[in-house]
Amino acid sequence: MRQLTLFLPIMFVFVCVAFPSRAFAGEISGYVAAEGRYFFNGPLFSGQKRHDASLALQPEYYHQWGSGSSFTFEPFARVDSADPERTHFDIRELNVLWLGDPWELRIGIGKVFWGVTEFVHLVDIINQTDLVENINGEDKLGQPMINLTVPADWGVIDLFVLPYFRERTFPGHKGRLRSGPEIDADRTLYESPAKEHHIDLAIRYSHTIGDWDFGIYNFNGTGREPTLLLRIGPGGNPFLVPYYEQINQTGLDVQAVKGNWLYKLEAIYRTGQGEGFFADAGGFEYTMTNILSSGMDLGLIGEWAYDERGDKATTAFQNDLMLGLRWALNDAASSNLLVGFIQDLDRHSRALKVKGSRRFGDNWLLSLDAWAFLNVSREDIIYSLRDDDYLQLQVAYYF
């Protein structure tokens, strides 16, 4: 965080000097949202508050110069009634994009997403997960980066220099959806003596050939997914310490479209976090358009995720089958609903996920997000979430 507070004014001065004219005649957009989370069961751990309500704000300032180069600033803040760890501030984006010919250079805090599957985001590695936001892993912290993109007829090369590491956020003592022994992020450990200042590197090649989209990359640096080490405090209280290893990860994502079918595959090979291991996630999405001439679309999703580490995996998806139903009404309100079911194939754990949204008027969006954890096995990494079934409603105003 101290790095960020230093980075911010430097960036600001830099932008003013580099682009003095009309640097502040851009556009502002974003949202402000009120959110409530209702938990169906009482908390499992002492100190946890049962429900929570929160407010979030994410404005964005964007300016584009005539050359096509641009400046983006997108801060984010949430204030949460229950968990001080969920009350947090982040800079999602603060960067300048130079549009050269034929290259693009982005310097600053940015966000990059890689991947194709619906339930698991295996290959996505540049940005750290903002876990206090949502357990689905789709909310990310801003990542300081220098990103050079070279597009060519034979594909796109992306080079990343990542000079500063962001720690994963975890729910605190009072928050739901947390581990049994609490995580003490103040004692975070790194394999690299440079700690969060280790310079991470990544290179990615991606291309589209006919019906096929694919990308392959290599990442070398601080792993985004920590190993949680169990420690015993002075009073005999157990707690967990996040340990970030130096890893090398090679990843592949492939997507093919054939008529109404989309086929998806993500695969990684990671070394540096215990023994080298392989993990993959893949499946299909079949979309039925305009079902019964109703104008509605219905998508069927089937995915399978596998992690060679089995019980030692740092994710919950070591051998899991996922089935989903995506329903888009195609109405003026853009109403949509996704229902997902996850079955652990090694154990009896399963989970149900519901996600949907609907617009009201031109600026209001109501979203629903619900999870149920059923029959969770004691060995499962999500065992501590077994009583955290919840329903989340969010009302957002977009401007």
Next chain:
Amino acid sequence: MKRLSRVFILSLLIAFIFPAGLHADAPEEKGLSIAREIDRRESGYGDSTVKMLMILRNRHGQKSIRKIRIRTLEVKGDGDKSLTIFDSPRDVKGTAFLNFTHKFGDDDQWLYLPALKRVKRISAGNKSGSFMGSEFSYEDIASREVEKYTYRWIRDEMYNGQECFVVERYPVDKKNSGYTRQVTWIDKKEYRLLKVDYYDRKDSLLKTLTFSGYKKYLGRYWRADEMYMVNHQTGKSTKLVFSDYRFGTGLKKRDFTKNSLKRIH
């Protein structure tokens, strides 16, 4: 065997005496040549940009408006590339739809979701699906390549005080199209599309599209200011209002790539 050869000779005779095929071909050829002439007159603009208001109305007259920008790049020897960017509703601001039209086979389509910075491939079987909740389907908004249909000239008639060709067109991709046929009215003088009747897969009238406010750009290219689509079966309608047409803006191939979606605003 004997009977078979008799049938064969009989059919040969019929074919020679009544050259039905030749006569039936004429309306098809005329339909195709009209379609080619429309295409010829529309070609050569290079690239264009336009602002569009999409006004959706339900049967109770409640309306909702989307603000959209469209960029198009002409591709020699294949269908156009287009990029559709949403400015409103605000929750989908920055959402972009990239479409590579192909003369033959399925189009390539991607959707960019700015909140996740995610580019999603869209299955090509979605032709008949609604484009962003409007009465326009993906196939209605896609670039009009001659090869996507077969044609048949039906008759000439007056429409809105203009001499018109009435041409029926039939989608080549029968499996994924939402239509059995489309009846089009084209003015004889300038070869502009004035009206389209869309017939659904049961061959009943589904939608009617009318074009109005045609203006000439660069002394050559006719563009409508308004396109109005009515769905006769649901009572819903969508009006597209175009403004600020620009041509030859210097857009290049690299502005229409999956990678370029990430810098859309």
